[in-house]
Amino acid sequence: MRNMVPAGLLIVRPKGDQADVFLDFVIPGYRDFRAGKFLFEESADYFQSQGIKRLVSEPGNPRHESYLRRMGFQLENGNYYRAVQPKNGVVTMKRMLLICAANPWEPSSLRGPATA
Known part of the structure; x- marks a missing residue:
């Protein structure tokens, strides 16, 4: 999320200790690599907490390959x-909401603790 606008979406499919990137999309006005850096670098602690040690992506087209590199x-x-590569940092609420919104294997993580 940038300027209170959802800039993109990342969906991964976990397979053991790695996850296949199913969808990595950023709307055109925000394709300056900041969203990708956020998801792949700043969110590494979250991926690690889910047991993911490596992300896998198909090459796609030459432009996508350039992005991946x-x-x-x-x-x-x-x-x-x-x-x-986790930074062992604190996961802020903003980061957690963005990550959980793209987390198909644990949607309940957005609900927080159960209340009576």
Whole structure:
């Protein structure tokens, strides 16, 4: 989210200790790589907390491959891989809401603790 506008969406499919990137989309006006850096770098602690150590993406087209390389992915056996490198930082509420909104395997994480 930038300027209170949802700038993009990341959906991953966890498979053991890695996750396949199913959708990584940012609206055109925000394609300056800041959203990608946020998701792949600033959110690494969250991925690690879910047991994810590596992200995997198919190459797609040459423009997408260029983006993946710029985001730190490396080509290996026909796919692009990026190790999750946590910063062991504090996950702010803003970060958690953005990440959980794109988290298909734990939608209940947005609800918070149960109340009677």
